[in-house]
Amino acid sequence: MENKNAHSKPESELEEKDNSRRNFLKQSAFITAVALTPAPAVKAAAMHLDEKIAEAFEKVPVKLEVNGVMHNLSVEPRATLLDILREQIDLTGTKKGCDHGQCGACTVHVDGHRVNSCLTLGVMASGKKITTIEGLAKGEELHPMQEAFLKHDGFQCGYCTPGQIMSAVACIREGHANSETEIREYMSGNICRCGAYPNIVNAIQEVKSGGQIV
Amino acid sequence: MSTINKSMTDNKKQPSSSDGPSRVDGRLKVTGAAKYSAEFAVKGLVYGVLVGSTITKGKIKSIDIKKAEHAPGVLAVITHFNSPKVPGYQVATDPGKPAVKGPVKVFNDDQILYNGQPVALVIADTFERALFAASLVNAQYIAEKHITNLKDNLGKAVATHDDTEYKRGIVDAYKSAPIIVEQEYMLPSEVHNPMELHALIARWDAADKITVWDKTQGVKDTQSNIAKLFHIPVENVQVHSKFVGGAFGSALQVWPHEVAAIIGAKVVKRPVKLVLGRADMFTSVGYRPLTWQKIGIGATAEGRLVGITHHAVGQTSTYEDFAEGPTDISRSLYACPNVNSSNKILGLDVGSPTWMRGPGDATGAFALESALDELSYKLNIDPIELRLKNYAETDPESGKPFSGKNLKDAYKLGAEGIGWKNRKQEAGSVTRDGWLLGYGMSGGVFGADREPATVKATMLADGTLVLQTAVSDIGPGTGTAMVAIASETMGIPAHQIRFDLGDSLYPNAPQQGGSTITSSVGSAVYMACRDLKEKFQQLIGNGGEDKPNYAKILKQHNLTQLQVVTDSKAGAEVDKYAMYSWSVHFVSVLVNPATGVVKLNKVVCVADSGRIISPKTARSQVIGGAVMGIGMALMEEAIFDDRYGRLINNNLADYHVPVSADIPQIEAIFVNKPDININPIGAKGMGEIALIGMAAAVANAVYNATGKRIRNLPITPDKLVDWTALT
Numbered sequence: 044m045e046n047k048n049a050h051s052k053p054e055s056e057l058e059e060k061d062n063s064r065r066n067f068l069k070q071s072a073f074i075t076a077v078a079l080t081p082a083p084a085v086k087a088a089a090m091h092l093d094e095k096i097a098e099a100f101e102k103v104p105v106k107l108e109v110n111g112v113m114h115n116l117s118v119e120p121r122a123t124l125l126d127i128l129r130e131q132i133d134l135t136g137t138k139k140g141c142d143h144g145q146c147g148a149c150t151v152h153v154d155g156h157r158v159n160s161c162l163t164l165g166v167m168a169s170g171k172k173i174t175t176i177e178g179l180a181k182g183e184e185l186h187p188m189q190e191a192f193l194k195h196d197g198f199q200c201g202y203c204t205p206g207q208i209m210s211a212v213a214c215i216r217e218g219h220a221n222s223e224t225e226i227r228e229y230m231s232g233n234i235c236r237c238g239a240y241p242n243i244v245n246a247i248q249e250v251k252s253g254g255q256i257v
Numbered sequence: 258m259s260t261i262n263k264s265m266t267d268n269k270k271q272p273s274s275s276d277g278p279s280r281v282d283g284r285l286k287v288t289g290a291a292k293y294s295a296e297f298a299v300k301g302l303v304y305g306v307l308v309g310s311t312i313t314k315g316k317i318k319s320i321d322i323k324k325a326e327h328a329p330g331v332l333a334v335i336t337h338f339n340s341p342k343v344p345g346y347q348v349a350t351d352p353g354k355p356a357v358k359g360p361v362k363v364f365n366d367d368q369i370l371y372n373g374q375p376v377a378l379v380i381a382d383t384f385e386r387a388l389f390a391a392s393l394v395n396a397q398y399i400a401e402k403h404i405t406n407l408k409d410n411l412g413k414a415v416a417t418h419d420d421t422e423y424k425r426g427i428v429d430a431y432k433s434a435p436i437i438v439e440q441e442y443m444l445p446s447e448v449h450n451p452m453e454l455h456a457l458i459a460r461w462d463a464a465d466k467i468t469v470w471d472k473t474q475g476v477k478d479t480q481s482n483i484a485k486l487f488h489i490p491v492e493n494v495q496v497h498s499k500f501v502g503g504a505f506g507s508a509l510q511v512w513p514h515e516v517a518a519i520i521g522a523k524v525v526k527r528p529v530k531l532v533l534g535r536a537d538m539f540t541s542v543g544y545r546p547l548t549w550q551k552i553g554i555g556a557t558a559e560g561r562l563v564g565i566t567h568h569a570v571g572q573t574s575t576y577e578d579f580a581e582g583p584t585d586i587s588r589s590l591y592a593c594p595n596v597n598s599s600n601k602i603l604g605l606d607v608g609s610p611t612w613m614r615g616p617g618d619a620t621g622a623f624a625l626e627s628a629l630d631e632l633s634y635k636l637n638i639d640p641i642e643l644r645l646k647n648y649a650e651t652d653p654e655s656g657k658p659f660s661g662k663n664l665k666d667a668y669k670l671g672a673e674g675i676g677w678k679n680r681k682q683e684a685g686s687v688t689r690d691g692w693l694l695g696y697g698m699s700g701g702v703f704g705a706d707r708e709p710a711t712v713k714a715t716m717l718a719d720g721t722l723v724l725q726t727a728v729s730d731i732g733p734g735t736g737t738a739m740v741a742i743a744s745e746t747m748g749i750p751a752h753q754i755r756f757d758l759g760d761s762l763y764p765n766a767p768q769q770g771g772s773t774i775t776s777s778v779g780s781a782v783y784m785a786c787r788d789l790k791e792k793f794q795q796l797i798g799n800g801g802e803d804k805p806n807y808a809k810i811l812k813q814h815n816l817t818q819l820q821v822v823t824d825s826k827a828g829a830e831v832d833k834y835a836m837y838s839w840s841v842h843f844v845s846v847l848v849n850p851a852t853g854v855v856k857l858n859k860v861v862c863v864a865d866s867g868r869i870i871s872p873k874t875a876r877s878q879v880i881g882g883a884v885m886g887i888g889m890a891l892m893e894e895a896i897f898d899d900r901y902g903r904l905i906n907n908n909l910a911d912y913h914v915p916v917s918a919d920i921p922q923i924e925a926i927f928v929n930k931p932d933i934n935i936n937p938i939g940a941k942g943m944g945e946i947a948l949i950g951m952a953a954a955v956a957n958a959v960y961n962a963t964g965k966r967i968r969n970l971p972i973t974p975d976k977l978v979d980w981t982a983l984t
Contacts, residue, residue, distance in 0.1 A: 101329070119385050126384055135296035136289015138502070140452045141535040145909035148452055176289035189287040195274040196877045200732030201286030202453040202502025208287060223922075231916040234909060236452050236503050237732050238884025239877060240920040242274045249275075 105169040109134065110178025118165045125149045125160040128175060136176035136205045140234070147233030150206035150213075151175050157213035159232075176205035179212070187255045188212050191246035199237035207233045211247045212257050220251040271926050277873035278751060280737045282500075282730075291500045294472045295456035295532050302458065303332055305521045305531040306387040307514060308377035308394045309540075310369045313902030314403035314606045317367040317376060317396055324393040325379055330386035332525045334394065335378040340364035340520055345486035358577050360609070363513035364520060369398060370576050371608040372903045373540035378517045380525050384532075403606035403902040407547050407572050408443070414570040414601035417578040421600045423588055425654070430564030430595030434555025438631045442552070442624040443969040445894035446572065447545040449613055450914060451731075453502020454535065455542050459518040460528035466493040467522075471515060473498045474508040475768030476727050480761040482511040483519065499759035504731040505885070506612035507542045509770050514541055539895060539907040543611025546572040546602075547895075548583055550624040560638045560646045564595035567625065573602045574609040581612065583620035589835070590625065590702055592649040606902055612770060614885060615949040618703050623889075623970065626699035626953035631966060637682065640698055640957070641668050652835030660834035661932030661941075664700070667841045667863040670926045671698065674861035675843035685964035692847040694858070695962025701840040701950030705866075705932070705941035708767035709826040710781035714743075714789045716819045720808035722747060724785065725757040728766035728778050732881075733944060734874030735774055739782045741871050742938060746786035748804035764822060772838065772942020775870060780936040781825035788821040827936075834934050838866040840946035842883065842954035848962045853974030855891055855959060860923040864946060868931035868939040875943060879925035882947020888915045889948070890955035892971050 102117045107124075109132060118127055123142075128134045128151070137160055140148030144162040151160045152174040179186040188208050191197070198204040210233045214220050219229035226247050227240070235243065250257060285291040310317075322334040346362040363375050377394045381387035404410060416422065431437060457471040467489065473479040476496040484491040501508065518531035533541060553566040567587040573579045584598035615622075633640040648665065651658050672678075680696035681687050687694040713725045724743055728735055736756040744751045757763060767777050793805055796814055811819060830836075845858040862883045869875050892913035898905045906912045931939025952970060959977070960966050967976050 119383070121389075122383075122385050129296070130384060133298050134289075135292065138293075138452070139295075139454060139532065141909050143535065143908060143910070145535075146452060176287075180288055185284070185287065192287050193279045193283045196279065196283075196873050197274075198283075198286055199734065199874075199877055199881055200451065200453065200501060200503040201282075201291050202293060202451070204286050205289045227917040227920070231918040234452065234914060234916060236450055236505075236885075236914060237877075238881035238915065238920070240884065240915070240917045241880055241922050242877060244917065244922075245274045 103166055105165050107165070107168055107173055108171070109173045110175060120164065120166050122165045123161050124151070124163040124165050124168050127165040128160060134175050134177055138202055138205055140203065147210060148203050148206040150209040150233065152209060152213060155216070157210050176208060179208065186212070187250050187253065187257060188246070191250045192243070195242045195246040195249065196239065197243040197246040198235070198239050203233060203235045207235065207243055211243070214247060215251050215257050220247055223248065271924070272872040272876050274876065277871065278737070278741065280734050280874060281740050281751070281756065282736055293453050293500045293502050294470045294498060295458065295530055297458055297470050299458050299460060299528045301527045302530055303380055303382055303525060303527050304384040304387040305378050305380045305518055305529045306391040307375045307517060307531070307537065308379065308391050308396070309373040309537065310376050310396070310398070311372070312369055312398045312400045313372040313405065315369050315398050315400040317369060318399050319397045320377060321395040322377065325390040328386065328390040328393055330381040330383055331379060331390045332382065333380045333521065335364060335521055335524055336376060337364045337366055341523060343486055343516060343520065344488040361513045361576060363517045371540065371574065371606060372901070373537065373608065375513055375517055378521050380521050380529055405605050405607055405897045405902040406899045407549060407570065407603055407605065410603055411549055411570050414603040416599065416601050418580055421580065424597045425588070426595030427564065428597045429553065429566050431553040431555030431566055434563035435558050436556045436632065436635050437553065438628050438635060439553040440628060440631065440968055442550040442627065444548045444620050444623060445970060446547040446610070447613060447889060447893045448539050448895050448912060449505040449507035449542070449544065450538060450909065450912070451503030451505060451507060454533050454538060455508065455512070455514065456530070456532040457515055457518050458528055458530045459522040461522050461526070465489040467519065468495040469519070470497045472501055472504065472508050474501065474504050474729050474731055474770050476729060476759060476761045477765055478768055479511055486511070486516060487519065494761065496761040497759065498729050501729050501731040505614045506616065506770060508731070509612055509768055512542050535909060536907040539904050539912070540608045543609060543613070544895060545613035545620070546579065546581065546610035548572065548620050550583060552624050552628040554628050554632050556632055556636060558636070560636050560643050562591055562593040562647045565593050567598040567621070569599070569621070570601045570603055572607065572610060573604050574607055575604040577609040578602060579610050581620060582617040586618045586621035586702060587625050589649065589652055589654040590700065591647040592653050593647065614882070615703065615945040618701065618945065619889070619949045622699065622701055622950045623952045623956070626950055627956055627968060630697065630953070630957040630960065634684065639682065641672060641677065644668065644700065655835050657833065657835040660830065660836040660934035661867060661930065662837070662839065663865045663928045663930050664839045664841070666928045667839060667865045670928065671841045671843045671861050671863040674924050674926055675845060675859060677843065680961065684961050689847065692849055693962040694845065694847055695958045695960065696845045697954045697956065697958025697961055698841060698843045699950040699953035699957060701842065701946045702837050703772055703942065703945040703949055705776060705836040705838050705935060706771060706773050707780065707827040707936055708773050708777040709824065710766045710777045711764035711822060711824045712778070712781040712785040713764050713820065713822045714785040716789060716807050716811065718808060718811050718817050720749070720753055722749060722754045723757065724754065724782055725763040726766040726778055726781065727761055727763040728758045728774060729769045730758060731769050733878050734871060735769070735778065737874050738775055738779060738871040742779050742782045743786050746783055747790060749807070772944045772946070775940045776936050776942060779870065779938050779940055781823060783938050784825045785821055785823035788823050789819065792819055792821060830934055836935055838864070838941045838943060838946045840864050840950060842886070842951045844954045844958045846955065846958040846962055848959060848977060853977035855972060855977070857887060857919070857921050860921060861926065862923065862947065863926040863928065864943055865928040866943045866946065867935065867941040869927045869929045870938070870940050875927065876925040878943050879947045880923045882944065883923050883951055884915050884920055886948045886951020887919065887955060890952040890970060890972055892973070894971050
């Protein structure tokens with residue numbers, strides 16, 4: 044389901060890099076200045092200003108188009124897409140289950156493909172279109188997969204559910220939902236500890252056989 | 258199967274996944290709008306990350322926190338050297354007596370009791386900075402020799418509770434029987450691993466006032482425990498836990514990480530969010546204890562049980578005596594004149610175990626129901642037939658009648674569902690496309706308790722009924738079931754009813770554990786609705802309609818609302834009856850003789866748990882229990898490297914839980930007969946019985962398929978392949 048409300052195309056990645064590079068050069072000049080004056084540099088280190096300098100380098104600009112809304116962010120390169128979504132944009136529908144790509148709770152779509160957002164750094168997603176569970180419904184109208192999960196009770200606690208649903212939509216789009224066995228195989232990256240798997244398979248089969256465009 | 262009376266069960270249609278009303282909170286869950294404990298945007302929030310001990314036993318010598326303190330964004334690094342003391346930890350000890358056992362006192366002293374025990378908490382303005390700074394904390398230890406191996410130390414096990422020994426009739430009577438099974442069983446430690454990581458946000462609102470958004474199965478218990486630990490009035494502790502992303506027993510107590518976050522919030526004077534890492538989920542919030550069991554069963558040649566002897570040794574920590582009582586199931590599952598059993602524990606240098614879904618009985622059922630299956634082959638009697646020959650019509654332990662028991666119906670329904678008639682008694686005799694095919698079954702049982710619960714029911718002017726009680730919902734769909742009860746009792750549609758839960762401000766409700774909520778809170782909802790309806794009928798006088806227009810009546814009487822607060826608890830029935838829920842699990846498996854891979858071919862689970870309130874969520878609960886039982890049978894095992902006292906598979910890639918590819922369609926069948934003696938709604942628990950017995954059913958099916966009896970779980974392929982044939 045491509046988001047129809049998506050804003051105009053984001054600036055190209057090249058422009059992004061140029062931006063970052065300009066910042067880098069500016070900051071490098073400052074570092075060079077520090078390096079050329081040894082005494083103040085030593086003092087800076089003693090007062091832990093080196094940490095402050097490091098801090099300036101730690102952030103990079105990132106543009107994320109999430110559910111059709113553009114976010115201009117300044118993030119640390121080590122920040123994952125998952126943590127950026129949850130902690131900086133307050134989109135907590137995407138869940139943290141393991142931080143190691145082992146459970147699938149953090150599944151989102153990046154340019155239409157399902158990815159584990161915990162294994163994706165925010166900077167890697169810059170300029171890309173991200174769809175999270177919050178962006179799947181059209182206003183009050185649920186996405187067919189959300190309806191099917193509700194109808195077939197494809198969850199209990201609900202924590203893995205956003206990841207399951209994002210994965211399920213992608214599973215059909217990829218052409219990997221042609222049989223029960225195939226669905227099970229291609230949904231096995233998403234763990235459900237409540238054990239709703241049979242219901243999840245039923246939900247996906249219903250959407251697939253319903254022929255709706257997902 | 259002729260012994261089962263065919264007329265006892267009718268062919269009521271069993272629910273499919275789409276039958277019945279959907280969850281009342283389902284829309285919030287499928288849209289990502291449901292907020293779990295770490296997901297509240299509390300103003301001024303900062304992030305805490307714990308540093309765990311790298312030794313297993315000993316003392317902390319020093320902790321260098323300078324680097325961490327000076328890392329960007331760090332607000333505080335807390336250790337036992339600088340932590341404010343938790344008042345509830347400071348218990349006067351009697352020098353003449355051994356120290357009182359209890360939970361780990363975080364940042365209280367230099368003692369290391371298990372690997373991964375929190376030794377420091379780093380708080381920073383972002384999660385990334387806290388995580389990095391935590392890597393800079395350098396703790397030095399004085400290590401002592403540790404013991405983490407249960408099997409080598411069984412002889413040191415002790416009985417620590419009064420109720421650990423049981424005797425009925427003659428001790429070890431089984432030995433005198435003509436047909437005997439005597440075997441040992443090992444159950445590895447299993448980890449709850451709910452998908453939501455344990456997490457909380459802690460905020461001090463005043464010097465003696467705190468709010469926590471916490472993952473808990475009981476907001477009232479968490480509230481009172483925090484109040485006790487920090488010596489503040491109970492009403493000054495507010496606990497929110499509206500959505501809980503699974504728990505299965507891991508959130509029944511206040512753990513050290515929760516106390517750590519509360520200490521941290523006090524130190525930095527800002528709200529602290531603390532989310533455990535997945536690795537911490539294996540050590541810091543409990544697990545099902547590694548357990549050794551030995552069973553002796555004796556029977557007459559006709560298959561009548563003569564005696565059962567059942568002993569168990571479960572793992573616990575050195576600082577807490579946790580015993581789950583695995584042998585208790587042997588006291589009452591079958592009619593047997595002579596039973597003796599014991600539950601012992603062995604303290605090891607590990608984090609404490611805790612209740613995990615089907616505690617005690619899931620462990621015991623694996624051994625007892627495996628042994629019974631083994632006995633059926635020795636007797637050459639159908640396993641169901643053997644169970645029917647020893648069917649308990651009254652509770653063998655107490656002698657009391659059962660409040661309601663329809664286990665014979667369950668056997669019949671399950672046998673029909675799986676196609677039991679196709680099973681061959683001879684093990685290893687059926688193949689299909691090169692795979693070995695086998696059938697297995699097992700029973701499960703769990704006590705059907707009812708705890709005190711209070712519900713506040715308010716009819717608003719617009720005809721909306723609001724029900725409030727401080728229960729949590731870890732997933733089974735409590736709100737959905739409660740709304741169904743209220744809808745039926747009040748005669749109003751479900752969409753006019755709101756069920757508020759997960760807040761300590763609401764009236765008392767028990768923890769969501771031990772399969773008690775539908776019975777306890779469901780009864781309270783029913784009684785509150787009945788009281789409220791009566792109040793309305795008093796307003797409109799005698800002969801009021803059965804389905805009054807509540808909004809209209811309020812308006813006629815110039816009332817903005819009408820409210821009742823109703824207490825509910827178990828009564829005299831507790832003394833009169835033995836009260837249980839039962840399950841029977843049936844599976845057929847395919848085993849690849851070359852690779853040892855076990856594939857579930859078909860699974861049918863039958864629940865005899867009284868009246869079914871919410872068919873859709875009840876079905877999901879049964880399926881979910883079966884899935885966890887399949888994990889127990891085939892893959893779950895937390896493995897210690899005893900040299901270091903450390904887990905080697907503390908992640909979801911190496912600790913295997915079932916995934917979609919492992920699980921076939923599972924048929925859930927309900928006997929669905931109200932237990933009229935247990936409570937006013939006739940419903941009893943289902944969460945535990947859904948799992949209890951499942952592992953034995955799988956193991957029994959694997960035996961029927963292969964002729965190999967696996968008594969140490971999980972049944973991994975290496976245990977089934979005949980390696981000698983390859984050499």
